[in-house]
Amino acid sequence: MAVDDFLRPMKPAMKGGSTGPRSVSFDADTNSVCLLDQRLLPHRVVWVRTPDHRATAQAIRDMVVRGAPAIAAAAAYGLAQGIREYGGRDLRRFRAHVRQVHATLLNARPTAVDPTRAMQEVLDAMRRGRTVPERQALALAAAEEFAHRSALECRALGEQGLRLIHDGISLLTHCNAGRLACVDHGTATAPLYLARERGIKFHVFCTETRPRSQGAALTAWELAQAGIPHTIVPDTAVGLLMQQRRVDLVLVGSDRVLGRTGDVTNKIGTYQLAVLARRHGIPFYVAIPLSTLDWHLRSPRQIPIEERDAEEVLCARGAPVVPKGSRIRPEPITVRVANPGSPAWNPAFDITPAELVTGILTPVGLFKPGELWANRHALGYRTGSGTARV
Numbered sequence: 288m289a290v291d292d293f294l295r296p297m298k299p300a301m302k303g304g305s306t307g308p309r310s311v312s313f314d315a316d317t318n319s320v321c322l323l324d325q326r327l328l329p330h331r332v333v334w335v336r337t338p339d340h341r342a343t344a345q346a347i348r349d350m351v352v353r354g355a356p357a358i359a360a361a362a363a364y365g366l367a368q369g370i371r372e373y374g375g376r377d378l379r380r381f382r383a384h385v386r387q388v389h390a391t392l393l394n395a396r397p398t399a400v401d402p403t404r405a406m407q408e409v410l411d412a413m414r415r416g417r418t419v420p421e422r423q424a425l426a427l428a429a430a431e432e433f434a435h436r437s438a439l440e441c442r443a444l445g446e447q448g449l450r451l452i453h454d455g456i457s458l459l460t461h462c463n464a465g466r467l468a469c470v471d472h473g474t475a476t477a478p479l480y481l482a483r484e485r486g487i488k489f490h491v492f493c494t495e496t497r498p499r500s501q502g503a504a505l506t507a508w509e510l511a512q513a514g515i516p517h518t519i520v521p522d523t524a525v526g527l528l529m530q531q532r533r534v535d536l537v538l539v540g541s542d543r544v545l546g547r548t549g550d551v552t553n554k555i556g557t558y559q560l561a562v563l564a565r566r567h568g569i570p571f572y573v574a575i576p577l578s579t580l581d582w583h584l585r586s587p588r589q590i591p592i593e594e595r596d597a598e599e600v601l602c603a604r605g606a607p608v609v610p611k612g613s614r615i616r617p618e619p620i621t622v623r624v625a626n627p628g629s630p631a632w633n634p635a636f637d638i639t640p641a642e643l644v645t646g647i648l649t650p651v652g653l654f655k656p657g658e659l660w661a662n663r664h665a666l667g668y669r670t671g672s673g674t675a676r677v
């Protein structure tokens with residue numbers, strides 16, 4: 288069954304200290320995860336809620352919610368939601384139920400490490416309870432705590448990143464590493480929002496980010512709402528843009544940074560941006576909350592790269608064009624672009640080697656990729672095998 292068969296429309300709730308309704312939140316009364324449906328942006332602003340953990344996993348897989356910190360919060364809430372679905376008192380059966388809920392959410396999208404880490408926090412907190420109801424309450428409190436801390440970390444990231452944004456600069460970002468991709472504030476965009484608030488003048492180039500167009504649809508939407516001057520460029524125009532010296536720095540997010548090596552996984556196309564940036568002597572920065580650090584994997588070859596449906600490459604999604612000034616808001620549609628019957632390959636992420644990365648911006652400071660391991664304790668290092676303990 289498609290995710291749309293499960294989603295329920297809703298009104299967003301505001302949380303204290305946030306810059307707007309959070310893109311991911313939880314409603315304890317209905318035991319549902321509340322999401323802004325990112326597949327419909329910028330054409331429609333529709334808030335939905337997922338009635339059970341299976342629907343939450345499906346919403347992550349179908350990219351109703353996307354972006355590493357946002358899917359981490361959704362997975363943490365989804366785990367708490369599934370844990371709260373259990374009606375019995377028997378601890379042995381409860382553990383088996385938790386294992387099944389955890390596996391369902393873990394398999395939704397494999398590349399970002401943030402959901403794994405967020406769900407481990409929920410499981411660790413839950414184990415402190417003795418009875419089923421105690422464990423259910425602790426699981427939800429831990430999911431709320433993760434989402435809250437994630438938002439605070441993104442805000443701190445913004446403050447740390449202000450040092451990169453000077454009057455008159457022009458920067459390039461890829462995919463969407465904004466508020467939509469996080470609980471709040473964004474990663475790569477967090478310094479931009481703060482810089483804008485402080486009256487710094489700068490320009491942002493957003494890559495279109497085919498095949499799902501997160502840059503053209505989501506980053507441009509966010510920047511327009513914040514009044515930040517920006518230009519959408521085709522992914523294929525970046526070489527020319529850099530050759531013409533129109534970019535001073537590149538700032539992107541990430542789905543998994545290896546704490547041991549400094550290698551960076553991010554949206555497909557990031558690697559070629561980093562190669563071009565090096566060719567043109569342009570600094571290349573990556574902004575991450577602490578949940579994006581993977582302290583477990585030793586080699587980038589171990590990183591699982593998600594491959595998505597070929598249809599995303601063969602087709603394009605958008606809304607029909609209407610005359611300027613028209614009040615009609617047409618429904619988003621999918622159109623076929625490619626030659627019917629031709630196959631396509633659709634890897635969703637790539638890996639940028641540490642040697643191409645100038646700096647990793649974190650909530651606790653700016654580090655060279657090779658400095659992460661030496662600073663691991665300040666960066667929230669977690670021991671463990673990487674295998675979940677339920």
Ligand SMILES: CSC[C@@H](O)[C@@H](O)C(=O)COP(=O)(O)O
Pocket residue numbers: 353354355356461462463464465468469473474475501539540541542553554555635
């Ligand atoms: C803070 S977002 C960092 C990354 O998650 C982002 O750049 C990205 O690659 C998102 O990919 P997506 O496939 O849209 O979930």
